[in-house]
Amino acid sequence: MLRQPNPRLCRQFHATRTAAIASRRGPVGPPKTKDRGPESKEDTQTDFAAMNVLGNTPAPTTAIDACAHDGFALNSGLKIAGSGVMLVGGDAFNWKPWIREGRKEGTIGEGATGDDNKGVSSVGGTLRNTKGQWEVAEHSWGLLDAVWPKPDLLILGTGPSILPVSPETRKHISDLGIRLEVADTRNAASQFNLLATERGVQQVAAALIPIGWKEGTY
Template structure:
């Protein structure tokens, strides 16, 4: 009778816990830790397009077509006549207008297609031609000595309200007033700005040369009824009498 061999329970448990030394455990790679290597060669990359700037700027022979763009013909205001009150020249003590009118010894206010002598430096209570604070004299200095006071103690451009009497009376009022403050641009005082704003007029400030250029352009484009100008001569000298 054959005998049946039964291993002890301890030996069976030990044999189940032991793993072969040559056994290898395979793991799936983590896609986040993978490195992607591009195998594209330089020759293949060069086929996609130029790597650097072009070697030449030659665009071929000049075009002989008659359809080339004439930028001078694109000026939409080229056939629009300039207003008669357009400023042709800014003189030392006055202005020359497109109508042939010349103004000397005075500023100019251009409103509604008309030109007016404008001397805001003459203060209230003084007569034109007298020597005094903010006036031009008619003695040995002559009217060519353009000078006076147009700035307040803070250095801001400020004139009396009666200097804008023409704008108070005119109707309809212009939409925009271009103010030329003389040879250089000067900040306008809040009081003067408020007075012009209360008239329903917007204010644009520049030196007289640039103000004249802006008036010529805007008056041609929008009309003299919409745009007005008040210009001080470019020879203005602050504080001289």
């Protein structure tokens, strides 16, 4: 047989008073100050600045200081204009992979798109295949074919935005025994600066297209 609860033993809970107090105080806002008390004088505090093991390491001379519309400025003071750049073994090289084999940069008479009478107007190159993938001819990697020892990692900057790299280009670089990382040129330059400082320019190389690159009109 079920027993009925004794009303005198039941506790009543009401939130009315609490809600009224909260409404008078207004909404809870952010703290007015971030001060958590006096500065600690303990000698066991962590100095995060001292944990930066690369803080006093000089950047390599081939580090990218700035990405310009049509070139780059390097830490050494060298400025590259009208060209991409390949950074290998601590040296910088002009790099124009958009010029196909059998095609020359310059006027129409040389196989390019510049006007013969008015001078050069465009190299008229392309870096995309018919599928929209980033692809260049194998001879564009001639420097990596010749250099020894080869870098462990190649950071590829594909221009103003990141593009998928074609399987043929990936395979060629992989056959050289080099790993490939792909990013837009700004991020690729930052990644190269960090990794080249950390691991050395013999281990990390970069191939960068200017951020102002446009298909067929650069």
